[in-house]
Amino acid sequence: MIQKNLEKVMDYRYLKIFSLLSLSFIVVVITISIRLDLFGAIKVKTEEEHVSSNAKKEIAKIFYQDKAQKIDSIMQISTKQYYFNGNVLVAYKGNCIYNESFGYADMSRRTKLEKDDIFQLASVSKQFTAMAVMILKEKNLLNYDDSVTKFIPEFPYPRITIRMLLNHTSGLPNYYWLVEHHWHEKKSPVNEDIIKMLAAHKLNLYFTPGRRWNYSNTGYVVLASIVERITEKDFADFVHENIFEPLKMNNSFVYSSSSVSIKKDHLTGYYYRGRRYRMIPETVNDGAVGDKGVYSTTEDLFKWDQALYHNKLVSSETFNEAISTFKLRDKYEIPYGFGFRIRERNDKKIAYHHGKWNGFRTSLLRYVEDTNTVIVLNHTSSSLNYSIIREIQQVLDDSTHVDITQKVVSSILDDGIEFAVKYYFDQTNGKNIKLDTVKISEASQILYDTNNPANAEKLILFKKMYLNGELDTNFMNDITFLKAVSIK
Structure with a gap:
């Protein structure tokens, strides 16, 4: 009897413990569910919450239009x-926030320049030569520290390596001098002719x-010749097949004045004299390529720029070396990589290059961390590129409150308000950085117009929290915040 009573007591105790555990589990589940509903579920987009890519593009334009207008003012004055x-x-x-043409393609006929007009890139071509070498390096067909003589046995300077050609530490003489004093044929010398002259005359x-x-410039002509020797292809063909074609740079090519296989339409350079523009004909040095000779458009160069950010041609490790400085043996740092000059602006890296050849002035600047790009191409011997770029840089640098506002809006749409507030806290960190509430309102209106009222309402509520000073450490208990996260 006693035993049975004990068993009943034990059964009751176990039942009570089990009931308490079950109740606790249910409470925990409910609590987690509530937390997920508040902070997690907002990340799972329903059909009503989905923001179309077109809507996102229209919202992005809001944050760029001021800069585009300022850049256009710069260009109107420059023109x-x-x-x-x-x-x-x-x-x-x-x-891309600005893409415009100014002036004439043909000065005598007054033919307007178009966005697909093709410019000689001059020394901006060097980065394409360097990329051709990087591609071969990743295919284990060469090493940067290989002697040039490994691939060009007649090259008279055995101590010069591929790396020295890439970063301009070879000490090679200028091939223009060789052409001027030792070239006596009517046609322009090509790369192989330059190699022969270097081997024959062995200049100091x-x-x-x-x-x-x-x-x-000589070093990059030799690099193009190395590409030809290794691949047994014309340099122009290799670059087309391995760079231009994969990136759909359909208006880009390598051109030599001695080539009979490539005769494509491209602009002619001009110089100003006697109150009018005069055409600059091709010169004897237009036969060699590698140091110059790439022809392209602003839009194709933008494709190139974006491909470099996404490692479409070589790995990030390989390309990062091309946009890094190096030190000489005396530890002096040289701001040049492989086909790119390197400098810093506001503690951020810019990889860039300018070009100057036969009336063409070309510039390509890449803000490596910020993914900003400036491309300026002209064909009238004008040095305006540099002042235009300096002014455009000032416009691009004036961006802190715009950047943070844009990222807050993107975070609300993609991740939820909790994450947007956290991002805002991380960025401000005690600084007095204001949000552009007008742009938040414009973004919400675009969402209303594209049948996205739920997301539009979230932006409006976030703006209300910001204006009311409710974006503090206690934001999770704020009524406006709770209302925003409850929107489905």
């Missing part, structure tokens, strides 16, 4: 007052290879 003649493309945060190097830095 009307200083007669800039060329094409300009500017990208901000990876988005400017310095011991690797000891100093000296910008060298």
